[in-house]
Amino acid sequence: MNDGAKKADRILQIEALLLQHPEGLRQSEIARRLGVNRSTIFRYLPSLPGHVYIDDLDENKIKIYRDAYLVNVRFNIHEATAMHLATRLLTTSIAQGNPHAASAMRKLAVSLETLVPHLSHHMARSADEMDAPLCRAGVQYRQVLEALTLSWAGEKKCRIFHQNQGSNDVFEYSFCPYFIEPYAPGFSIHVIGLSQSLKGKPKLRTFKLERIHRVELTQADYQIPDDFDPYFLMKDAWGIWYTDREPVLVKLRFSPRVAVRIQATIWHPSQNVIQNKDGSVLWEGWIAEPTEMKPWIRGWGADVEVLEPEKLRGEVMEEVISLARVYGWVIDGSEAAIRVYKD
Numbered sequence: 208m209n210d211g212a213k214k215a216d217r218i219l220q221i222e223a224l225l226l227q228h229p230e231g232l233r234q235s236e237i238a239r240r241l242g243v244n245r246s247t248i249f250r251y252l253p254s255l256p257g258h259v260y261i262d263d264l265d266e267n268k269i270k271i272y273r274d275a276y277l278v279n280v281r282f283n284i285h286e287a288t289a290m291h292l293a294t295r296l297l298t299t300s301i302a303q304g305n306p307h308a309a310s311a312m313r314k315l316a317v318s319l320e321t322l323v324p325h326l327s328h329h330m331a332r333s334a335d336e337m338d339a340p341l342c343r344a345g346v347q348y349r350q351v352l353e354a355l356t357l358s359w360a361g362e363k364k365c366r367i368f369h370q371n372q373g374s375n376d377v378f379e380y381s382f383c384p385y386f387i388e389p390y391a392p393g394f395s396i397h398v399i400g401l402s403q404s405l406k407g408k409p410k411l412r413t414f415k416l417e418r419i420h421r422v423e424l425t426q427a428d429y430q431i432p433d434d435f436d437p438y439f440l441m442k443d444a445w446g447i448w449y450t451d452r453e454p455v456l457v458k459l460r461f462s463p464r465v466a467v468r469i470q471a472t473i474w475h476p477s478q479n480v481i482q483n484k485d486g487s488v489l490w491e492g493w494i495a496e497p498t499e500m501k502p503w504i505r506g507w508g509a510d511v512e513v514l515e516p517e518k519l520r521g522e523v524m525e526e527v528i529s530l531a532r533v534y535g536w537v538i539d540g541s542e543a544a545i546r547v548y549k550d
Contacts, residue, residue, distance in 0.1 A: 217241065217251060222271065225259060229361045231268030273360055287319050291326050298333045300391040303348045303417075309338035347420070352387075354422035355398055359384035364427040367402075368420045377420055380404055383429040385411075386437040390447045392502060397447050399437060401429070413447060441495075445475065445503070448496035457497050458514040459490045465510045474503075489514075498522070 220241055225232065238245040252261075258272040282290060294312050301308075312334035320327040358365040367382045383401040390397055395415055402412040441447065443454040454477070461469045463486030470480050470488060481489040494500060497519045504511055504523060513520040528538050 214251065214254065217243070217247075218255060221248075221251065221255065221269075222259065225269065225271035226273065229271070229273060231262055231265060231270035233266065233268055237269065273357070282319070282322075284323060287323050287326055290315055291329060294330055294333045296391070297389075298336050300389065300394060301337075301396065303345050305337050305349065305352075307349075307353075309334040312337065348416060351416055351419045351422050352396065354424055355384050355387065355416075355419075358382075358422070358424055359387060359398075362429055362431065364425045364429050366423040366425065367414065368422075369414055370418050370420060372418065378404060380412075382414075383431075385431050385435055388437065388441075388447060392446055399440070413449075442476065443493060443495040445494050445496065445499040448499045450495045452495075454493040454495050455497050455516050457490075457492050457494050457500065457516065457519065459504070460512045460514055461488050461490060461507065462510040463487050465507065501526075 221237060224237060224240060232240075234248045235245050238248045241248075252269075255269075260270060260272070262268050262270050294308075294315070297308060312330050316327045316330035316334065319330065354365060355367075357363070362383075365382050365384070367380050368377050369380060370377045381403045384398050385400040387396060387398050389395075393415075395417060397413050397415050399411065399413045401409050402414075403409040441449050443449065460483075466482070466486060466488045469490060470482075474490070475492040475494065477493040479491045481491070483489060497516060500519070501523065504513065505526070513523045531538050
């Protein structure tokens with residue numbers, strides 16, 4: 208390896224080392240870890256990229272701007288198609304504009320321009336959609352996401368100011384982000400982590416980003432527990448809602464008109480679909496919080512009937528009655544004998 212290649216390799220090693228130590232390292236510490244003389248590290252300082260810097264307020268430690276570090280990725284044609292699908296899903300599932308997502312899509316578009324020109328074109332178009340001008344709420348949302356990302360990446364505690372649904376009150380929490388999860392049905396993003404109010408005890412909570420007014424970063428360290436597994440935590444969830452209780456068996460009957468569509472898709476990992484003689488299908492699944500399914504159930508209209516659990520069936524029936532009233536119809540009587548007449 209010639210001197211130029213050796214120097215480039217050393218710089219990459221320094222970057223990787225600093226990524227593992229966001230608190231920064233002294234020149235002597237870097238030299239010891241890389242097995243070189245301290246003077247070697249000193250000679251490399253002028254050649255380090257702009258996102259590596261010397262913090263003269265912290266014992267002249269060498270640090271890295273993690274959010275400015277660039278990684279190199281190479282795709283084959285099938286991986287490129289997968290990225291196209293992912294960018295389209297992101298574009299159509301997240302309500303707020305995101306300049307970081309737009310920038311990532313443009314970089315992907317440029318890198319794929321020679322390999323797959325038409326995919327490159329569509330990624331660039333997706334970037335334009337994500338790069339729409341942000342309203343005031345959109346700017347706040349982006350700032351919240353950026354701060355939570357830095358807190359999560361550096362494992363530094365933050366303070367969040369959150370407004371509960373249906374309330375004008377804003378509450379302050381000390382928060383340790385463990386996982387950030389998109390929620391396509393709600394066009395939103397949620398963050399899961401250890402939360403503690405000013406007077407309460409620490410507990411695992413999920414916050415919707417749209418309800419977080421602001422995030423303040425701190426320098427206090429935290430550590431994500433080794434046994435924390437967000438995929439296991441949400442394995443019974445329909446979307447984002449999880450619980451410590453046992454999941455509930457949900458049974459739905461779908462009409463013959465939509466039976467093929469129901470059978471063609473895996474809606475939940477626990478599902479079991481049974482074909483009935485009349486052409487309808489029985490869908491069963493073990494769900495953490497069945498209430499979270501209601502928007503999906505509503506979308507099937509009269510082609511679905513909730514059989515179990517009784518609580519979910521009753522909630523949907525109440526919504527049907529309310530919907531009938533919206534259109535000028537009134538439903539009276541018990542489930543066994545329902546009378547419908549125009550108001």
